[in-house]
Amino acid sequence: xxxxxxxxxxxxxxxxxxxxxxxxxxxxxxxxxxxxxxxxxxxxxxxxxxxxxxxxxxxxxxxxxxxxxxxxxxxxxxxxxxxxxxxxxxxxxxxxxxxxxxxxxxxxxxxxxxxxxxxxxxxxxxxxxxxxxxxxxxxxxxxxxxxxxxxxxxxxxxxxxxxxxxxxxxxxxxxxxxxxxxxxxxxxxxxxxxxxxxxxxxxxxxxxxxxxxxxxxxxxxxxxxxxxxxxxxxxxxxxxxxxxxxxxxxxxxxxxxxxxxxxxxxxxxxxxxxxxxxxxxxxxxxxxxxxxxxxxxxxxxxxxxxxxxxxxxxxxxxxxxxxxxxxxxxxxxxxxxxxxxxxxxxxxxxxxxxxxxxxxxxxxxxxxxxxxxxxxxxxxxxxxxxxxxxxxxxxxxxxxxxxxxxxxxxxxxxxxxxxxxxxxxxxxxxxxxxxxxxxxxxxxxxxxxxxxxxxxxxxxxxxxxxxxxxxxxxxxxxxxxxxxxxxxxxxxxxxxxxxxxxxxxxxxxxxxxxxxxxxxxxxxxxxxxxxxxxxxxxxxxxxxxxxxxxxxxxxxxxxxxxxxxxx
Ligand code: SF4
Ligand code: FES
Numbered sequence: 001x002x003x004x005x006x007x008x009x010x011x012x013x014x015x016x017x018x019x020x021x022x023x024x025x026x027x028x029x030x031x032x033x034x035x036x037x038x039x040x041x042x043x044x045x046x047x048x049x050x051x052x053x054x055x056x057x058x059x060x061x062x063x064x065x066x067x068x069x070x071x072x073x074x075x076x077x078x079x080x081x082x083x084x085x086x087x088x089x090x091x092x093x094x095x096x097x098x099x100x101x102x103x104x105x106x107x108x109x110x111x112x113x114x115x116x117x118x119x120x121x122x123x124x125x126x127x128x129x130x131x132x133x134x135x136x137x138x139x140x141x142x143x144x145x146x147x148x149x150x151x152x153x154x155x156x157x158x159x160x161x162x163x164x165x166x167x168x169x170x171x172x173x174x175x176x177x178x179x180x181x182x183x184x185x186x187x188x189x190x191x192x193x194x195x196x197x198x199x200x201x202x203x204x205x206x207x208x209x210x211x212x213x214x215x216x217x218x219x220x221x222x223x224x225x226x227x228x229x230x231x232x233x234x235x236x237x238x239x240x241x242x243x244x245x246x247x248x249x250x251x252x253x254x255x256x257x258x259x260x261x262x263x264x265x266x267x268x269x270x271x272x273x274x275x276x277x278x279x280x281x282x283x284x285x286x287x288x289x290x291x292x293x294x295x296x297x298x299x300x301x302x303x304x305x306x307x308x309x310x311x312x313x314x315x316x317x318x319x320x321x322x323x324x325x326x327x328x329x330x331x332x333x334x335x336x337x338x339x340x341x342x343x344x345x346x347x348x349x350x351x352x353x354x355x356x357x358x359x360x361x362x363x364x365x366x367x368x369x370x371x372x373x374x375x376x377x378x379x380x381x382x383x384x385x386x387x388x389x390x391x392x393x394x395x396x397x398x399x400x401x402x403x404x405x406x407x408x409x410x411x412x413x414x415x416x417x418x419x420x421x422x423x424x425x426x427x428x429x430x431x432x433x434x435x436x437x438x439x440x441x442x443x444x445x446x447x448x449x450x451x452x453x454x455x456x457x458x459x460x461x462x463x464x465x466x467x468x469x470x471x472x473x474x475x476x477x478x479x480x481x482x483x484x485x486x487x488x489x490x491x492x493x494x495x496x497x498x499x500x501x502x503x504x505x506x507x508x509x510x511x512x513x514x515x516x517x518x519x520x521x522x523x524x525x526x527x528x529x530x531x532x533x534x535x536x537x538x539x540x541x542x543x544x545x546x547x548x549x550x551x552x553x554x555x556x557x558x559x560x561x562x563x564x565x566x567x
Pocket of ligand 1: 178179180181182183184185186209225228229230231233234
């Protein structure tokens with residue numbers, strides 16, 4: 001993408017007669033985009049190297065004429081302006097960078113002819129199977145043949161037959177007949193995923209995309225090739241033929257598998273999620289996300305979903321359960337275990353709950369190996385949110401050893417577990433049997449089985465909220481689908497528990513809760529849920545700069561680098 005440039009770096013180019021100042025080096029596709037001039041393309045991708053092999057972006061190009069001997073401008077007597085020397089042949093806009101005085105024309109008969117010719121060549125061996133193609137609705141070939149094609153075919157020969165339904169790897173299916181040989185998938189694998197597994201074999205019309213012998217497209221970023229394939233050649237094995245994309249609702253969300261916080265879009269229809277794709281954020285994930293983050297929605301309808309409030313092993317109304325919890329919380333001897341998977345809002349209320357119950361609060365760490373891209377070593381998406389809201393003051397550990405000792409010593413009688421399975425964090429069944437557990441969570445586990453009170457809550461796809469990623473960037477996610485009928489919104493359940501423990505009354509939705517958060521949390525003062533930009537907002541990380549965070553370098557993240565705080 002274009003980097004912001006100092007005003008001195010700006011140069012003037014002319015696009016279809018309109019002068020525009022762009023940063024030096026901007027390619028002419030991006031320059032034209034700035035003045036809403038559409039230059040069609042296939043192989044160009046702003047995050048990949050430029051190869052110039054589809055020729056769809058052909059334009060006419062000219063430079064101001066100068067006298068070769070004196071270098072003086074040659075003026076056009078008819079217009080009184082400097083004459084433009086137009087090149088006799090078209091040039092590709094993707095590989096033409098802005099230089100002072102550069103002129104391009106995108107609407108001339110020559111350009112129109114070029115586009116029609118390129119479309120005709122691209123469609124020669126294409127199967128034209130749009131009605132049964134999974135790419136329909138987001139196919140650049142379909143769109144641009146409508147916009148720039150000839151409208152009829154002169155081809156009467158037999159089309160090449162190429163392999164169909166090739167499994168390139170566990171998640172990607174290739175229909176080679178539809179491939180237009182743009183090489184975006186090859187460049188992505190090599191340049192971004194650092195897994196040089198794809199290539200073309202054979203020549204001319206017989207060129208075919210394939211994996212290198214003995215290799216598979218199975219890296220954890222393989223589905224990005226599906227996202228950037230401009231035609232229906234690469235499809236997601238999981239999503240293909242499940243739903244036409246124009247029926248799907250798009251909701252902005254965040255990948256919760258780690259603290260990288262890749263921006264995503266959740267695609268759903270009538271309460272059912274069908275796929276997750278990356279959302280462009282040039283400061284976080286560019287246009288990519290990991291495959292592992294795309295399947296997280298499967299837990300929404302997965303086995304073990306909690307759907308009824310339980311009190312002493314029997315179904316209960318939420319208010320009865322909250323009243324029973326209130327008695328336990330007021331009796332003292334309480335400990336609170338929050339979660340690095342909870343939102344900032346939930347962590348704020350968890351902290352308020354701990355305060356009202358005069359209870360210590362802990363978090364459970366999840367640390368794995370970072371991949372240097374968009375799966376960070378910290379598998380909790382929001383440990384920094386817990387620091388910012390004051391729920392914790394130091395980094396968590398993976399085992400609740402201290403809490404276990406307090407239970408054994410009889411100092412803790414009630415444990416509130418917000419979304420964490422305490423047995424996975426080192427507490428034994430015996431220790432759980434010694435305390436009354438109040439469990440809030442989405443899925444059944446040994447802790448919910450042992451709990452006196454169970455309040456089913458919502459997955460990230462069923463609620464609004466914010467998380468703070470490894471850069472200390474606060475980012476919003478929104479509700480894509482409704483939760484199960486018996487589940488309570490986490491904020492509602494927590495706000496009721498805070499009140500029941502003798503704490504203040506809080507709003508039970510993000511909009512009404514944020515004024516209280518902004519008033520109580522210095523790092524979030526002046527913010528509201530609504531005024532956090534879609535691309536997130538960097539917080540001042542200075543108070544936590546000395547903490548030994550687990551993350552190593554990743555895409556747009558350097559652990560040692562100081563992020564620029566918001567103004
Ligand atoms: S499979 Fe798609 S992305 Fe890959 S070369 Fe063919 S058209 Fe381009
Ligand atoms: S986009 Fe320019 S040649 Fe393909």
